[in-house]
Amino acid sequence: MKFLVILFSFSISLIASEKPNIVFIFADDMSIDATGLHGIYNCKTPNLDKLAKSGVSFTRAYNMGAWSGAVCAASRAMLNSGTFVNHAKVAIKKKPHWSEYMKQAGYETYMTGKWHVPGAPRFDVVKDERGGMPNGSGYNRPKSLDDYKNGWKPWDKSRGGFWEGGTHWSEVVANNSIDFIERAKNVNKPFFMYIAFNATHDPRQAPKEFIDMYPLEDMDVPKNFLANYPYDTEIGCDPKRLRDERLMPTPRTDFAVKVHRQEYFALATHMDQQIGRILKAIELSGKADNTYIIFTADHGLAVGNHGLVGKQSMYEHSMRVPFFIAGPKMKKGSVFETPIYLQDIMPTTLELAGVEKPEYVDFKSLMGLIRGDRKTQYDLIYGKYIDFQRMVLDGDYKLIFYPKINVYRLFNIKKDRLEMNDLIMNPEYKEKTKILKEKLEQLMQEMGDDN
Template sequence: MRSILLLLLCAVSAHAAPNILFIVSDDQRPDTIHALGNVVIETPNLDRLVARGTSFTRAYAGYPICHVSRAQILTGAHAFKALPKYPGGAIDPKLATLAGTLQKSGYHTCYTGKWHNDGHPMQRGYTTTSGLYSSGGGKGITQPETDDRGRPLTGYRGWTFKDDQNKAELHKGVGLQPDNSRHIADGAIHAIQTAPKGKPWLLHVNFAFPHDPRQWPAGMKNRYDPAKMPLPTNFVAKHPFDHGNIDGRDEQLLTTPRLESDVREELAIYYAMITDLDAQLGRILDALPAPDDTIIIFTADQGLALGSHGLLGKQNQYEHSIRSPLIICGPGLPKNERSAVLVTLHDLFPTFCELSGIEIPSTVTGKSLASLLRHQTGRVHDFVTGMFTDTQRMICDERWKFVLYLKAEREQLFDLQNDPHELHDLSELAAHQAKKEALRIKLDSWRRANEPR
């Protein structure tokens, strides 16, 4: 009798568990949502999510490069733990994964879109894929070497969509095509429509836009006029020193010193790619059978410079790159709220668990944001950290940011409260030495406890 009751309780629990839609964009700056203050960009569907949930304005990626950031999301652990052969290689197989944890708790788990980690999604806890976009499969297919502006096409070379048997769908093109987001949305919608009845599902959707190669999305040529695009407040023609990626692939997409006209053109296409992504997001939201009962989280793997501080890529510790947009919606959660509390992307795994009533695995180092969302606490982190290769380390609290450039032997200190665009480096001013040293001590302590030796 007792065993029957337990089975009934488990069945009720599984039925009551919420569906989860988890959307991640690629290289999307945190300041690119209309409802959060960007008056130029058009994002009506992201604005819908802003109205339905809590928008975190200080969500930190931790490690601003695609595969590392995504490894942190998948494992709920910081980069040094997620990738034992940091900063590359395979995810540590001893770590629990987001999808695997939900799958073991009765969820149907599906992966859609860009896969930029080792192996295959089904080796990381996903039951199936739909609209998978990953490297390989385009062998022997000739791709253009330049875009329609004559600039080199260096991103996503040889990438293809794959069917559920992992066979390349060459009719959808090779590389990052202008209709990439539509194909990803098609895969997500198919996954929603074919999800098994009677059990909750996790649908993890990774868009490849607005990552380069930048191109006008299908049907959106000249949606934004480059001449009318405002430059970032912290635009400069050239970064003052080698921050650790000054000659990286991303930084070579435009000439240096940066020309205002080039950056405006890049921003126009970048905004169009986000607006196209937003339209495809709207299609996915409209396909949800019970949107009000679904946990919906939108974020990006990191931001991007695009002219800020004289940089183009994301491999830096400035706010425009190390932060991501983050919106969390769900049944019983606050609507149309903003939060400036410090959070990280590897907090999302434990947040999913707590909102779903699932025990958080012991290997997770992130902190659940559920109590924050429910106004039961006002803080989850005293500080957050950032890193890139062996060249950059960062720590910031609610007001101050300290950046250490290990190879350049440079430091920066910013007062984010009074200087949110990081225009004034205070690291050499006598009045701020005590603050700088206090942050350095905290950073050194964190590094001793967490960095591989």
Template sequence: MNNTFRAIKFLFIILCAISSLTVSPSYSEQNERPNILLIITDDQSIDTINALGNKAIQTPNIDRLAHSGMAFTHVFNQGSWSGAVCAPSRQMINTGRNLHMTGFSPVSNKTTYPLMGETFRQSGYETFITGKWHVGDNALKRSFNIGRAVHEGGMAPIRKGGQWKPWLTDFGEKIKWAKKQKNQHTSEAFADAAISYIETKEKRNNNPFFMYVAFTAPHDPRQSPQSYVDKYPAESINLPPNFLPMPEIDAGDYNIRDEALMTFPRTEKQTKEFIGEYYAMIEHMDDQIGRILDSLEKSPYANNTYIIFTSDHGLAVGKHGLAGKQSVYDHSIRTPFIMVGNGIPENTRAKGMFYLNSIFATTAELAGIDTPESVQGPSVLPIIRGEKTVMNNYIYGSYRHFQRMARNHRYKLVYYPLLKRNVLFDLMNDPWEMHDISNAEGSASIIQELTAKLEELKVEVGDPLTNDDPVNSYQPFTGKVRPGFQKDKIGIKQTVFKEH
């Protein structure tokens, strides 16, 4: 009997030891609520990190995160009802809701749903933002106690100072709302603001913090110090396998601003220069991220802060004849996603198969905060705890009323509503999405399955588009059809591309 008791006691001790390795929402060495550092970049593709496979770019500090935590390979933006894809993406992140159900739309920049920063703030966290917001003034004021060097709008156009002389806003902690033009690169200004916040936090209060650090890099204008540009000369850049001079399908929106950044047809030289500037801006931003991480490591919060690194969406940068992110190809809808912190296995990889709107519930669970009932994206901690391998077996994607996508672990179906056309990719054998197999033997049943799943997913995300009348059914989100692409003229034509 004593031996049995000792065996049971020993087993109990082992189980307790194992459970201590799992993520606990309130774990820290001081048994305090953990801090959250969320780093969001702008337009950064999944394939722009050295540690995750791209040896042509140097990203030592994002690599630090990848080596220190879990990197997910298949995390998705659900798409966009706007050419400015970053706005709906950030709305999904900050409400935790699906694309067409955030409360935001082309006619409203306000929502009644609880916001992520607002929820942390109401739970006793000090909430801080620096960098790009793009979710509206009302939501900004609801979400954060303190803002330093906040870029309230979308991109940083050259006519308004570009990356080197941006207009940035400060507010909170005895500073009134004030916008000033700063004579400093955005990435450096945001890093300085984040570092200053970390260094002064302890003097201010003992509340846990939620930091929202959102770089405008590597969104154009692609301006970075010349020393970084010199590292990536055009002659050293290899074109991606799916580079094309022209898109193979005119989906209806290739006259948008992003696509006008390069001439049609794309040239190899121009595309290589484009990629080089993109890589230079990412490496410069990476160095600023390193400065923030160094400051955090020296602070009292080093052992009690969870870090999430991600981007709002990806970017084509020459792939498929495209420059921007207005598509459902993987280069545009997949994003890097890394989590670091207590209980998160180091230097591990996971598939994930979830959307960016899971950030809200995930950070809330880490902090031990009740997730609002309005949040639709689930926490991804079950993957970290080993309870699940993926969150979804099917993923939805869209771009305005021009494109729809449903994919599983192997196949991706892209449907063009205005063209009434299906394209099917075998992602296992064609990861660069170069070969349409929709007419291949055996593909009909796959298309049928994914078409049915797409209709289910449309309901799940609140997509109003109907296949028999895509333009009119999508009017609540699409507004007017762009000039030159009237309903009766849309087809496979690749001759007219106008800048807006």
């Protein structure tokens, strides 16, 4: 009998050890444009570029939206509950979390960094859990060159923020992650790591050498720059009231946009360096061949696009994020252009871990796409922001709706990536607009969209 118990225990251990390790790396407020590989601007992210090339990248990964200005809270609630935006506010409190399913599958679960989800993180090990954002942001800046020279500085540690505690928070996240990997390499048990950076959220603070990588004279102002977005107040992006929009002076100026993008890219590059350290630790651990590494962000960010600063819009810069998966079953250099939701990673990892997807989970595993079993993940992509904005994406066409003022905007995002050419008044698109309006109305009903 004792022999049978030992044999059974050995079998369970063997099964567990055969499961792949999963490392999920999550950024905050990071648009796809803040990467070197798929971005259109000169943001340097060599480690993320290398990760993307070593596996699969999805170039049209979207966040579904939010029920408040804290878009990251809704995004993370969807991610950890697996439910769509109109269900997640309740589900995140009442349903098991992503980490709990991984634990049930035999994984040791680990979390460090930003949480921003109701309740305590449900992981075996939690290290330096952070709140929604660091304090220390400078608002309404820079108003002038003198204000820039003499005012708030991203490397000034006395301002707190990412420097609170003496070590930059991105470095703390990397240090914690490396410590766990060092310990896990000697344990015969699969691990699930949830590594959540606060970068590239404001305050966009980084060491001075990273700021110096982006001289202001070399910074580009987005081609779709506006001094003010024409409907900013009506769509919930009032530059005098919404926190994100108050970071930059209004009317927006070329100079202010360059400064903010300088700091945004510098923080992204600094985070990329820390991610490189984590990837190196995985490589040295001896576990890399049986480890999936995923990188994405909770939503994008405007930082000057369309005269906006934050993430509270239905434009590509605020909804679309980088999304990479590297690992044993991922074909190196594969690129998928079909639209997905970033939260699809939750059921994807459940499938990789051999866990049956719970019936209430709305998002879909990406493995069918990756294996080639299907070509499309969703027929339509849906977006919402409180009761101010709605969106439907159908192939190359995006219809945006502002319910408060009954305004529609129509873009062909394949031909017009920066969404500068509104087609809504073009008579050639009258029938297309009619069809998309009907699809949006139907999609809202399917999504349980009642606010």
